Amino acid sequence: MPLSIKITFDLQPDEPLSGFELGHIEISNGIRSWSSQDKTPDQAMMIFPSIVNLLDGLRNILQSESQGKFIWVGVDSSFSISFVRGDRNKMSVFVEDVLAIDADSSQIAEWIYRPINAFLDQHIDLLQPNDPLLSDLQVAVKDFLPVLYNLNPQLPSEQDIKPQKGELP
């Protein structure tokens, strides 16, 4: 069963989207799910900087030969996910100290990246052009992609998936 991630936040209809908007992350292994929502105290996080930190941190542990663990904590929150490297490119993901999944690093990288990319596809254009998060998000994705494709050479590239500008989908 693959790991799935769902990112949500409440858009205010009368206000432009901010890079520091608070929202929630839900992670599921198909059997059980963990969410930052409905917690006391509230564990909403600044979604965009949290995504940047997640991609950067995961990239570091996937690239590093010495780093064995990466604990991601949502920005403005205490909700955390731990990534622990195992033998033979295996990686374990713990949420709230419970093992969520044990799988190949390449799969985990893809399971994390795909929903984030889909979320950004929907929302990044809603950020103001001068938003402080815009460049960080773009660079974090750009830096993560080579690691993802290096681990998953069989994956079609983004250009293969997305229609080019001017082309019909």
Add this chain to the structure above:
Amino acid sequence: MVKRIICIAAILYLVAIPLTVRAQNEGRPPKRGESSRSGTAERDRLSQDRETRGIDARRETSAEERVRIGRERNSNNNEAKADIVRSDVDRTRNEADRNIEPRIEYGNLRWGWVHIEARHISGEHPTKGAGDLFTLGATKQQLEDAARSIVRNGERISDRFRRIQVFEKQIEVNGKADLVRVVVDSQTNNRVITIFPVRSK
């Protein structure tokens, strides 16, 4: 007779030597510090100027040489290497400076003091309510002091080249020790976006 010849020879010798030396000296500038019999202070100055210009010319030449060598090296580099250099320059520009003291601006419910107070001190955030709280009564000054210490001495959590930087440190705020994270915008001189205790790690 012999004595007379010797005397004349000695006189001629004594007169001829200084004349020869003087004639030789006419053709070259005096050395620095050398007191020329016929030289003046002006001549010394001009001579030193010439010497200095000579040194400058050598410096210019070597600088030009360095530029030329550099250009040759650059022309040998491939485009990918140039891209890496450009990328590094851009990244370095973004790198957060730990020596710039972070400051908490008034802000709004999304960032700054309004956000921090509503979300992490009083807990009266109108839409999200209370997050993890500092002890009640924590002041802006206390949090600013904590932010300064965390940015300067804490662990950097974010990628160092990102605009938005996250630092973390175990620190006491208003009488309670916590693992505290601070988020700053490095491109606005470490404006504090938020500061909050991390209770789950």
